[in-house]
Amino acid sequence: MFDLFPIHGGVCAPEGFSADGIAAGLKKEGKLDVAFVHSLFPAKVSALFTTNRFAAAPIRYFQGLGEVFDCNFVLINAKNANAMTGAEGIEDIEWLMERLKHRFPSLVNPVMSSTGVIGARLPKEKIEASLGEIVLGKKEGARAAQAIMTTDAFSKEVAFKVELPDGRSFCIGAMAKGAGMIDPAMATMLCFITTDADVPENRMKELLQKAVHTTFNAISVDGDTSTNDTVMLFSNKASGVYEEEAFLMALERVMHKLATDVARDGEGAKKLVAFEVSGAASEEEAIKAAKALTTSLLVKTAIFGEDPNWGRIASTIGSSGVECDENRLRISFGEVLVYDRGAILFDKTIEEKAASVMRQESFKIHCDLGIGRGKFTAYGCDLGYEYVKINADYRT
Amino acid sequence: MFDLFPIHGGVCAPEGFSADGIAAGLKKEGKLDVAFVHSLFPAKVSALFTTNRFAAAPIRYFQGLGEVFDCNFVLINAKNANAMTGAEGIEDIEWLMERLKHRFPSLVNPVMSSTGVIGARLPKEKIEASLGEIVLGKKEGARAAQAIMTTDAFSKEVAFKVELPDGRSFCIGAMAKGAGMIDPAMATMLCFITTDADVPENRMKELLQKAVHTTFNAISVDGDTSTNDTVMLFSNKASGVYEEEAFLMALERVMHKLATDVARDGEGAKKLVAFEVSGAASEEEAIKAAKALTTSLLVKTAIFGEDPNWGRIASTIGSSGVECDENRLRISFGEVLVYDRGAILFDKTIEEKAASVMRQESFKIHCDLGIGRGKFTAYGCDLGYEYVKINADYRT
Numbered sequence A, B: 001m002f003d004l005f006p007i008h009g010g011v012c013a014p015e016g017f018s019a020d021g022i023a024a025g026l027k028k029e030g031k032l033d034v035a036f037v038h039s040l041f042p043a044k045v046s047a048l049f050t051t052n053r054f055a056a057a058p059i060r061y062f063q064g065l066g067e068v069f070d071c072n073f074v075l076i077n078a079k080n081a082n083a084m085t086g087a088e089g090i091e092d093i094e095w096l097m098e099r100l101k102h103r104f105p106s107l108v109n110p111v112m113s114s115t116g117v118i119g120a121r122l123p124k125e126k127i128e129a130s131l132g133e134i135v136l137g138k139k140e141g142a143r144a145a146q147a148i149m150t151t152d153a154f155s156k157e158v159a160f161k162v163e164l165p166d167g168r169s170f171c172i173g174a175m176a177k178g179a180g181m182i183d184p185a186m187a188t189m190l191c192f193i194t195t196d197a198d199v200p201e202n203r204m205k206e207l208l209q210k211a212v213h214t215t216f217n218a219i220s221v222d223g224d225t226s227t228n229d230t231v232m233l234f235s236n237k238a239s240g241v242y243e244e245e246a247f248l249m250a251l252e253r254v255m256h257k258l259a260t261d262v263a264r265d266g267e268g269a270k271k272l273v274a275f276e277v278s279g280a281a282s283e284e285e286a287i288k289a290a291k292a293l294t295t296s297l298l299v300k301t302a303i304f305g306e307d308p309n310w311g312r313i314a315s316t317i318g319s320s321g322v323e324c325d326e327n328r329l330r331i332s333f334g335e336v337l338v339y340d341r342g343a344i345l346f347d348k349t350i351e352e353k354a355a356s357v358m359r360q361e362s363f364k365i366h367c368d369l370g371i372g373r374g375k376f377t378a379y380g381c382d383l384g385y386e387y388v389k390i391n392a393d394y395r396t
Helices: A057-065 A086-103 A124-133 A141-147 A201-213 A244-264 A283-295 A297-304 A310-318 A348-358 A385-392 B057-065 B086-103 B124-133 B141-147 B201-213 B244-264 B283-295 B297-304 B310-318 B348-358 B385-392
Strands: A003-006 A017-022 A034-039 A044-049 A068-070 A073-077 A111-114 A156-163 A169-177 A190-195 A230-235 A272-280 A330-333 A336-340 A362-368 A374-381 B003-006 B017-022 B034-039 B044-049 B068-070 B073-077 B111-114 B156-163 B169-177 B190-195 B230-235 B272-280 B330-333 B336-340 B362-368 B374-381
Touching (some): A068 A201, A141 A156, A201 A230, A201 A244, A244 A374, A283 A374, B044 B057, B044 B201, B057 B111, B068 B201, B111 B230, B169 B244, B201 B244, B244 B272, B244 B374, B283 B362, B283 B374
Parallel strands (some): A073 A111, A190 A230
Antiparallel strands (some): A003 A156, B017 B034, B044 B230, B330 B336
16 A cells, blocks of 8 residues: 655656746736746656547657657647647747757757647747746746646646655656637647656556546546647656556546546536446446536536436436436436436425535536446536637637 | 429428317417327328437337338327336326327327426326317418427428429428427427328338438537437328339428428527538548537537637547548638648638628538548537527526
């Protein structure tokens, strides 16, 4: 066993990592809009990216360098996704990275990550002009987390110290952005994780894949998959300590915290809902049903209206394509059972109890399909007027 | 070849069909809420139903009678879906149908169709008490179309006379409802088609399947599939005339008109958009991409905002899982090309032209994937404040 302690510092918490946010004039009013994460020690990087076929230029640039490679620096910009920009998008990154390496000769294979407008060239000159403000050793994780925000209502960071039974320890830190856009682009999710654990480089990608399955792949704000979605893990081995079970658990905790923060901070959203599906024929079927619930417009608007509309829950499961049977299905809001294998328990009393569950900021809706042992929990949010406003009225 | 003339009368236009709407007290203020369609001559019925696993009781009742069978009457009610009601839901229908046959001995295998709240018992006594108002011979198609409306902003009916080159003719008529609900239930689509063409009974289901593919299966209001979706075809052979090509064409025209009316009348929607996808690797891929566009929240809110946000269109195609390549893709709003195989044509002038296309009530967005010959057109609508209001605020 091991102990896990929340600590301050975000991506700068692990030994040897620095980060900061600077203002390059991409956002208005001198707001922070460019961030970097740097390791003072040699580090390895591995990442998982969007499945969108039109993966943005920074993703294709990263993939050109390999799966896991030496890298001690990532430059992140808001306001421009550098997506649908073709070969020029890559050239713009190469141009910037050359200037960055010229200015900071200690950088090894610097990479980029972007979020913002799709289909416009990267404002590389503006970014280049701001590189002079970068001080590599700055430990300003909170400013970095702030710089990468777009329509995020709050910045998202987390860090843990992991103590093994023999007293040795390592740290893991991370920051993320989600929410969406204020400009016409897709809602992009970016997450940067740092650790001083001595992670074997051939394990980095697989561990990321394991952890993303129940965290970032389990959330949905609007069901769309951006051209820029990225989860990036930097490991500099500075602690010299590693224990896989402990590291994976800590990685999952970090990613779970940030993923639920991203869902909670869905554009205009006020509520975080955990859709627990159990009793499915398989885990795949549980995933299918749980994700159908997170993306159903009728379910999302019912959550916004704090309406325990179990008929919409049932119908969404029925149309999700999974094996189900109305005489085996059970539906609960929190601990309030409203439908029990063919019996409609929903009366005025139960309705009021279920509605009071939904008035909370965070709650669960549980569907037991009663078929098999497959289970999965997906996280979603409500959809209200603010969502429409953010996504339709950005011009005004 | 043949000629097709629009005529009045809706479902009552074909010879020997009658219909009416009555008020059973299910809706408030004495509004019409129960409808029937009847054939004075012996008729056959065939239907296509929802793929939702929790198909409503009236659907399971119908399926218990066969695929194509003798039937000269359908009773339709609004305000209650009779879904998630188990064996009792079927018993309620049997009870009502017995009373109906007792009152009108000429009825053969009467069936039901319902739309409204999921998970509440059918108010069968109220409906039974109103059966006395039914006059079998009434030709009030418009009142029937009105009775089946829920949140529909307008009633939907259509009829054509089909004239063959030799002067013989037959008629086809139909009515539909869509839009959604004012009560907490799924947005249900119901469509009833009548014809006096001499359709061979063994062709009825296949012809319905062909016609539904490019019509009702090509529309999306909210991406949810209701427990009650139904397309029902009655044929009484009264004209003695049939020519398959002409009949199929007329059937498709009727269903296309009603399906686009349903999409146009999506809850709170103001615009009908045809998403034309061409150049896909296969028709399946074209369907996948076109449907992804109709259900993308970011695309739907951009349409509401009249924002020619081609980046969202591209990204939705990229995440739809179809084969695509940014150097082959072309995107147009109406006739305005905004992205051409890697070249971003979008400047202030093009943006204004594309925005003016989007200010129309009805327009197309065309995506040529440039990969193969697969094509498909799906129909969708915008998503604005009204949608949220209808679906979240029904209590207030």
